[in-house]
Amino acid sequence: MVIENTNLAKGCLNGSVVLMTGGGGGIGYEASRALVWLGATVIIAEINREAGQHAADRINAELNTDRACFYPMDISKDEQVDALYTFAVDKFGGVDVLFHNATVTPVGAVDTLSIEDWDTSYGVNLRAPVMLTKRFLPQMMQRNRGTIVFVPSSGAAPYMGAYEVFKTAQVELCNTLAGELEDADIITYSIGPGLVKTATAVREIQKVAALMGLSPDEFYKMNESKMLDEETAGVGFAVSVAMAQRYRGQEIGSIQALIDAGVYRGEDNGDTAPQELTPEQFGIITTAARKLVQTFTEQYTGWFERNVFERQWVLRDFKKTTGMSADEMKGCMDTIKQQADTGDAAGIVKQAMLMKKLKQYYEHQCHLLQGYEKNPQKLRENSEIIQGWIKDVDTILSLLR
Incomplete structure (x- = not known):
């Protein structure tokens, strides 16, 4: 069986x-x-x-x-x-x-x-x-x-x-x-x-x-x-x-x-640290990780300042898109911050799958933005901000391939 x-x-x-x-x-x-x-x-x-x-x-x-x-x-x-x-x-x-x-x-x-x-x-x-x-x-x-x-x-x-x-x-x-x-x-x-x-x-x-x-x-x-x-x-x-x-x-x-359940291994999630990363690349990873943590922490704090209806909608949407709760992601981000502060780039590397989930959510946010922002200038500005978040994730992921 x-x-x-x-x-x-x-x-x-x-x-x-x-x-x-x-x-x-x-x-x-x-x-x-x-x-x-x-x-x-x-x-x-x-x-x-x-x-x-x-x-x-x-x-x-x-x-x-x-x-x-x-x-x-x-x-x-x-x-x-x-x-x-x-x-x-x-x-x-x-x-x-x-x-x-x-x-x-x-x-x-x-x-x-x-x-x-x-x-x-x-x-x-x-x-x-x-x-x-x-x-x-x-x-x-x-x-x-x-x-x-x-x-x-x-x-x-x-x-x-x-x-x-x-x-x-x-x-x-x-x-x-x-x-x-x-x-x-x-x-x-x-x-x-x-x-x-x-x-x-x-x-x-x-x-x-x-x-x-x-x-x-x-x-x-x-x-x-x-x-x-x-x-x-x-x-x-x-x-x-x-x-x-x-x-x-x-x-x-x-x-x-x-x-x-362990029946399938699934796609390679990048959890194995690369064998050859230069000190410069490790520095790039830790810097990008700090930016990533700061961005998510600001978002997370902002969600809980919204009214009850908006907050519940955002938190459900986040969980549906990423497969994990915002609280779980915040806990992981705290770990990544600690790894960045101690220079543990190898530990950050092992968070590759988590970062892919976060990128997926930011891409989802960008898609939603196109449907509700009617001001062309604000649409352009906010799209550029979200694309910047995606770029920070890609900076890390690009060094893991």
């Missing part, structure tokens, strides 16, 4: 109850399987009775347990959502993790796809996550603990509008919920699996590829760098639950969770 190759301990989710919608096959099945290995009890909510029961039976037989439980239901039906809630409370005392995995994938051009297909997609891909969240969130709030996971898609792919529109909306639903739950010990985040050759995906990709004038092989060839197999993508889902605290309020992908 791929899950055995992670840095997570078997049984680390002991005592947790996970509700996995659409867990009867594909990524949902593999995620359920990995979650049970991690120690969780998993309720597999599945519309296909045969597939759902078979999934639970296979997991229990393989892992010699009874912690995979099948519950037959159509998540688009309100009365069935209510019945599921009653079942979960009566049998398990409630759920700790609500994982919105179930989906339908209607394919076709916007003008030719039937309105019934649009309605079905809305019912499963957006309305159902809202209804399930509304039903299970109050108990999570009462206990002041829980995790809610959304599975969006934001590829804006041609001929998949009836799917993409509602799946993309899950991101904003997650963002809204994250803001409302900031002061609670309830975590919400969204995770995309990437392109995975599930049986359902293969059927729909054949239709999309034909509409695009491509063969299925040509379509997959175009996207092969982003592809995962079902088990690996499902393990990404499962390990994200075990590491949910670090993803709070974020939109991530299975690959990121797999990297964090």
